[in-house]
Amino acid sequence: MTQLHGGHYDEESNLVIHGTAFDDQDVRRGFIRKVYAILIAMLTLTFSVIIGFTTIPVLRSWGQTRVALFVFILLWISAIVLMIVLICNESLRRSYPHNVVFLVTLTLIFSFALGITASYTRPFIVLVAIATTLAIVIALTAFAFQTKFDFTILIGILFCLSISLLVFVILVVLVHSRILYIIYATLGAFLMSVYIVVDTQMMMSGKTVQLDPEEYVFAALNLYVDIVTLFSYILLLCSGGNQ
Template identity: 30%
Template sequence: MLGKGYDLEAGGASEPLYPGMVESPDLRWALIHKIYVILSVQIAMTAAVAAFVVKVRGVSEFFVSSKAGLALYIFLLVLPLIVLCPLRYYHQKHPVNLLLLGVFTVAISFAVGMTCAYTSGKVIFEAAILTAVVVISLTAYTFWAAKRGHDFNFLGPFLFSAVMVLILFSLIQVFFPLGKISEMIYGGLASLVFSGYIIYDTDNIIKRYTYDEYVWAAVSLYLDVINLFLSLLRVLRAADN
């Protein structure tokens, strides 16, 4: 329990994270710390699994060269969507939430690994560096802006609409490939959308997520980071080719 060891009536020594904050800043900082620890573990797990898929060529070849491997790969692509339903329902039930989170992260990691397996190391490195810089910069900006009273909750409907457009564009790309220029345009737009989601979800972590929603908050931010990385990878890969 996050509240253990804190005096709610006396409050904490930390300054409020945003104007008008009525809860204990120390409690909110404890929640933020827990979320970012989980996120760090997820990213480390994704990097490890993706590196394994890239380095052990037999893994990626198995997925694409045999019917069993292809079926398993499709299952791993669909698995995160399947796991999201029980994860949403049990996201406050420990330790079931962490077990489901682990399965979700590993499945996503294999998908990232398969994408990286057919991408040059230089492009992967550039995308990873850019992702780290963007995530750190936007996180710092959001905390700075929240401290000065800015609120980004209004971004939600616009970002959701933008994701729907990206999904439709992806479907069009599957049936009617539009070439490298369209790949770069799609990747650039997706990078902007998920950069907006990083700001939006970070703002929610600062102000709105409850203390029992740390797993769901970590999932949201993790998906933002992974999608930003894949979008940048798409742009750089198209440019490199």
């Protein structure tokens, strides 16, 4: 741990603990602008692809084929591998244009994976899920910026709850109960909502845990994964657990 503006910087996690890395308001505002500019571009591409898979007959039909299912599995495996590489390699996250290439690639992978998933759902339900997700994200972002409670102290608890939810989904798949699917989606949506608040506060000053100001790619990726995962849970809820 090294000293940084009265706080401590964890070189391994790239987090500032009890620090004030954003004492310079211009640096903080510039960081937040970068993160949300990247995030909006990623979400625009993702939701456009999802809408395409639900409204364009050719894409919708292909998304329900066995080939698409095989591609879906490959896409998720690729996403996991790329995210691990990006998270573990600090120089890659901060190196332009390599970080941009990785972000675009990950965005396309998530977009097509979610598009294939959405192809099984009626277009109206998908649009409702997108609108609901965006409304929740906007509300949570506004809440995260104005609340005085430090949600970043909940990171450890959220990790434990995520593991528990992962175990629960195994039960859901084995039992294949519609009620359990709805319960699972509800718990998942709630968990991701808290993650969005936590990851938003990590970009802000005066919190227990902050991201380093240079980690705008990591911050955008964090929020993006939170939001698209929240969308997948809401889509499951809107479809009544029938996916």
